[in-house]
Amino acid sequence: MELATQAALFDAGTHARRWADGYAAAGARADVFHDPADASWLAMLEELAAIAGDDLSHARERVQRHAADIGTGFRIIGEEAERPWPLSPVPLLIDDAEWSTIERGVVQRAELLETILRDLYGPAALVTRGHLPATLVTGSPFYLRPLVGVTPPGGCHLHFVAIDLGRGPSGEWRVLADHLRTPTGAGYALENRLAVSRTLGGLQGRLNVRRHAPFFSAFRDGLAASCRRSDPRIGLLTPGRYNPSYAEQAHLARYLGFLLVEGDDLAALEDKLYVRTIGGLKRVDALWRRLDPRLLDPLAFDSHSRIGVPGLIDSWAEGNVVIANAPGSGVLESTAFGAFLPQLATRLTGADLILPNIATWWCGQPAEAEHVAAELDSMLLSSAFGARTLGLPGDGAVAGAELTREQRAAFLDDLTRRPQDYVGQEVVRLSSMPVVIGDRLEPRPFTLRVFAARDGDGRWQVMPGGFARIGEHPDPRAAVLGEGTWSADVCVHGRDPVPQTSLLPAADSLHVRRNPGTLPSRVADNFYWLGRYLERGEALLAAIRVMLGNSIDADAGAALGARTVGALVDAIVGVGAAPRPDSLRRHDLTQMARIAMESPDWQSVATINGHAQRIAAGSRDRLSADMVRLLDAPFPTHRGMLDRAGSLQRRYAAIAGLSAEHMGRTAAWRFHDLGRRIERGTAITRAARAFGLAGASVDDLSTLLDLADSQISYRQRYLTGIARVPVVDLTVLDPGNPRALAFQVEAIRDHLARLPVLDDDGMAEPQQVEATGLCAVVATAQASTLDAATLGEVERRLMRLSDAIAHRYFLRGAEPLRAGGLTLA
Structure with missing residues (x-):
């Protein structure tokens, strides 16, 4: 007997009946669930108990989690961040x-x-x-x-x-x-x-x-x-x-x-x-x-x-x-139209409204205005046309009984002047x-x-x-x-079974196609800049981590020479991430790193992440829920700067992994990857010019390998220590290194070759010409003779290429409407 009682406590039906009896006893006849014996409501409560046990709060948390996974959200006017959609587990x-x-x-x-x-x-x-x-x-x-x-x-x-x-x-x-x-x-x-x-x-x-x-x-x-x-x-x-x-x-x-x-x-x-x-x-x-x-x-x-x-x-x-x-x-x-719909229904359809309106009086008619004024305490008052009025506080409906003496006088005064602006309605229970x-x-x-x-x-x-x-x-x-x-x-x-219908067509009725469809220019622009911002944030974070990990936290003081640290400072200052520190002392570098990581007043990692979040918010119909969650994740608040930087680095790696392995090779992905390649190529070009030219020290070359994430590749390939020419070849000219400049420009040329062209004459478009010229410069360069002038030319070509891509694909304004070849059926 005792075992049976204990089993009943964990039975979903027992919980459902207990909830139903307790709710009906405390409720009223006006409730949709006023009968504790209602089979449909009991079935629903049994389903709730099956997943929540006797803890209903667990069911609420579970349905909210599913809503969040789907991506359901809303925004209050004036707020930038979305709020989670408030969903009850009880239908x-x-x-x-x-x-x-x-x-x-x-x-x-x-x-x-x-x-x-x-x-x-x-x-x-x-x-x-x-x-x-x-x-x-x-x-x-x-x-x-x-x-x-x-x-x-x-x-x-x-x-x-x-x-x-x-x-x-x-x-x-x-x-x-x-x-x-x-x-x-x-x-x-x-x-x-x-x-x-x-x-x-x-x-x-x-x-x-x-x-x-x-x-x-x-x-x-x-x-x-x-x-x-x-x-x-x-x-x-x-x-x-x-x-x-x-x-x-x-x-x-x-x-x-x-x-x-x-x-x-x-x-x-x-x-x-x-x-x-x-x-x-x-x-x-x-x-x-x-x-x-x-x-x-x-x-x-x-x-x-x-x-x-x-x-x-x-x-x-x-x-x-x-x-x-x-x-x-x-x-x-x-x-105000609610006051006339019942009569119009009878006149136009010959029948009364099956679903009647709540009783409405438009004050644009003298008799109705007098009625509303006389029955003010029983009325719900609102604007007739939705615009804000002088006689009512706020923008929404107001119960007449809740008006203060001053508000009542203001309403009646404006009702006299502009009666057509107001409507009175019954207060619905x-x-x-x-x-x-x-x-x-x-x-x-x-x-x-x-x-x-x-x-x-x-x-x-x-x-x-x-x-x-x-x-x-x-x-x-x-x-x-x-x-x-x-x-x-x-x-x-109801009683009858419901067919297992879906918005998707039958399995064999849809023509197979591998073209994902039309990609609007704005979406291409967004994906391109999402890639650029993510890569830009990762490059800045790498520079901060090298400076933090090798200059600040080493046991015996700075592990990098002053010239190398100064070049890292120049790189961070050069991209507008932080002001130049007063000195290269540990305290000043730490303060600079903190600004470059999280200051909203500079082009910090946090600011760059914010740009990426805003772009992703406008493209959520084409991004996976996992990608959106990673992009929307709050900025890390770990106590140590290196811990925060490490957390961000792992997040960047996860986002890169999702885009590389989970995005279909559509045009949207190509623009996202184009943005990454152009930004990464620019970053490695600047790093090579700062740390890889003739006269570079071992510290400089080690830093270049760190910034190019190529330390392990170098050690596996060269066992005799760090030398300038092999470091420059690996990080700049090796087409097999996914972090090298040569890899980026080849990927850019391949993407542009696969994107749509407007003419069928077989001639290259301007952006393709720029990419081919850039590949030629990189392919013919030699690590032993690579100099600042060549690297500067590469950076300028990357910027010209970015402009050419934007001009061709990110159509804006009236100019594209007049361009030949741009209007299609």
């Missing part, structure tokens, strides 16, 4: 029957919004017949008057929508907000599902959870069907890596097979849109944009925009590029769901974001799930959900 469970109502309501709403947009940018009958106030439309900053009369390619304004829903205490669902401009969150829903599936591996099969892949496949097919070409090129247009949801955008682009592009990657020419690639300008047929529509085209909208594409709107208006969603669709996001707090389950209010997209036949498909946002506090009012909340996966489940 929201919704059965098929309840989901069916949500699905039908979302499709009805998407169709209604499309109908209204088609009218507002077409005949405007809703306004002329008095069904919508003109001020409601023209007062929105997202109503784009220049687009009136323009029919979007494919005839649809909306391709992808997101709708926020709230579940009331009695179980009814209502719409809190529509997202049409740049709907975000689908990538987070996908990442949540991946992380939770890795954590609760058996849940999908036990509950027949519907999958997300068919939805994303339908969306991709829908965008492609709207394009004029049969095999379209589709891009995801991002504002850049500082956008709060950039990590989500990168993940979506990789998952869907879209090009992740910024405005600077694109160019409009003769009413067609192109992406600047290393192979020239190539057509783009569709853009899934995450860029504010007013910034899309400085010629059409905001002339101050530096992240848009001049001429993009003309290309769109001519039907040559699809933009999802169409510019101007954000006019319906205004909170939300259902709660379980979330892990500490080591137990506690109820928290939640909202649900649902996504819908057009498929290849133009019909709306709804993602089965979405993601839930969970309030940080037990307050059930919708207004309290904001920054600092958790998210949860949403699992739609």
Whole structure:
């Protein structure tokens, strides 16, 4: 009996029932998990117990670790560093029957919004017949008057929508907000599902959870069907890596097979849109944009925009590029439209809204303004069009009951002057769901974001799930959900088994190709400079380590002669890593080394690492998770300088190993390696000029071997001691030494020979001519006669070669649009 009791304590079902009973006893009927006998919730809790035992905090840590492995993150506006995505291990469970109502309501709403947009940018009958106030439309900053009369390619304004829903205490669902401009969150829903599936591996099969892949496949097919070409090129247009949801955008682009592009990657020419690639300008047929529509085209909208594409709107208006969603669709996001949608639904569709709005009063109408003023304490007050107003504190919604006397007076005063700027809404009370707090389950209010997209036949498909946002506090009012909340996966489940579908095509249905696809010029530029910065940091670190290890920490004082130490100081000062020390004494050299390692005010190792991190952050859709983690790792804080330097050296070696052994030999890898080779060639050329010329001492030559990481190679080859000519030959002219200059220039020539060329006349391009000339100089040099003039010429040629590579491949500005051979289909 005692053994049976002990076994039960470790049984997953026992833990699940205990959690369910305890949660239901402490919870309320408004919670989605109010019945402790609910089989679906018990199954989920059993899966949790199987991996967490009786410690729920372990489950939370595990799902967070999986989210981090996937690369899920977000950024708060104004912050440079990304934060980890806050994911709960407890998913929201919704059965098929309840989901069916949500699905039908979302499709009805998407169709209604499309109908209204088609009218507002077409005949405007809703306004002329008095069904919508003109001020409601023209007062929105997202109503784009220049687009009136323009029919979007494919005839649809909306391709992808997101709708926020709230579940009331009695179980009814209502719409809190529509997202049409740049709907975000689908990538987070996908990442949540991946992380939770890795954590609760058996849940999908036990509950027949519907999958997300068919939805994303339908969306991709829908965008492609709207394009004029049969095999379209589709891009995801991002504002850049500082956008709060950039990590989500990168993940979506990789998952869907879209090009992740910024405005600077694109160019409009003769009413067609192109992406600047290393192979020239190539057509783009569709853009899934995450860029504010007013910034899309400085010629059409905001002339101050530096992240848009001049001429993009003309290309769109001519039907040559699809933009999802169409510019101007954000006019319906205004909170004030919620006051009119119920009547419009009845008038335009002949039916009431399946998912009703929360009650809304637009104060642009006298009776509604009086009602809001009279019922202030029961209202949620907000800006009608999203812009900041004089009468409300802050930028978000404010509960009228929480206004101070002075704030109330300010609101009522501005309401009198500009009533059209304000909206009053009922304060929504939300259902709660379980979330892990500490080591137990506690109820928290939640909202649900649902996504819908057009498929290849133009019909709306709804993602089965979405993601839930969970309030940080037990307050059930919708207004309290904001920054600092958790998210949860949403699992739609039923009795019928779910097909094992995937976004990937069937194994035998896809044409095999070994060309990895289009490489935008900006990405090539990023990979090139990522390689250069990593190699530059490693070279500077090597100089610091030689100075620290041989001049400072030796037991009997300096192990290197003063001239050699002085040359090392010159090398570090010459690259702007630190100021020149007052003397070559141990204390002054230590202080200089510390600055060169970590000072943000100089081109230190830490500064160079920061450059590499920022570049990697903008290319995360093409870098492995391991590479990103190594690049994002914090700067070492070991107590000793040599320990810190050693830790960094191992990190550099790990990154180099990943790039050498785990990156496919694509054009992106070639540019990364080109950057490394040019930077390494420059470093070894400078080192040879400082430590390898005639008259070099043994200390100088030993230092040159250290900087070229060739000490072991030299000792294996020469047993009679250090001599200048063999040292120079090994570190500069030996094509078999991967650290030698000769190896670098041969690798550079090989990369340039394999990269795309624009003409088929067989003639070398300028960058190839430069590389061939550089190889000739190095190949004909002799170690015994190598002098400063020759090494100086090599360095100048390396710099010219770098400029030629940038001019040919890193296309920027208007000049490439006029260059012959750069425009391709």
